[in-house]
Amino acid sequence: MILILIKDMFQQYSIVKERNKFMVKEISEIIFDKDINGLIYKKSKELYHGNRISGIVSKSLGWASRNEAKDNTLELLLKENEGLDADAYEIVSSYISDCWQDYHAVHIDPEAKPYRATIGVIFYSSQRKSTTTGQ
């Protein structure tokens, strides 16, 4: 009985560990509000108190569908930069280019990735100290 319990706990732990491996840490999108000359959370519109900790960080990747292109690229970009310990990011550029030569190939080859999403962000942190003039 105890052995089954331990086995069960171990399985649960493995599942959580596996899930965390792919989860992006808590990070919120912020935008610059020109009326108050400061940064606010995009969702709640509350004031963000933090410092800029990065230059422009960009990522460009091809995807099979236009719908998933931006979100997936952004998620990977955030995941790759977890080491910065940022708790907020501001999107400074975002676009999708359609590589039309490959467009027809998508119908033949499901692995074709004609939609290239390019996203650039600036990272901010309310933990790390900075003398930034960025806000």
Added chain:
Amino acid sequence: MQKDIEEVIFDENKQGVFYKRSRDIYDGLRISTIKSSQTKYGCYSPIVAENLALESLLKKCEELDADAYEIVSSGATDSRQEYDSNPYQGYVSAIFYRKRTK
């Protein structure tokens, strides 16, 4: 006459300090969201197209009374039309800054 506007670069290794091209430290406040500009017509060279877009963007700088800008993205797109002698459209996006008043 267009005011002197300098390009600044964020240095992430030195606690978020901004540098001018001359490597002098710039101390200013951010005063804008991301501002963008693109050329109205096609151009024969991608570099010229990008510069024209920047020139047009810097005019917006004056309206905001900014004295520095940080480019966040720039480039030129190609129309890919075989007989188009002016296939390039330039685009530039930047954030504007103003020196702190003491």
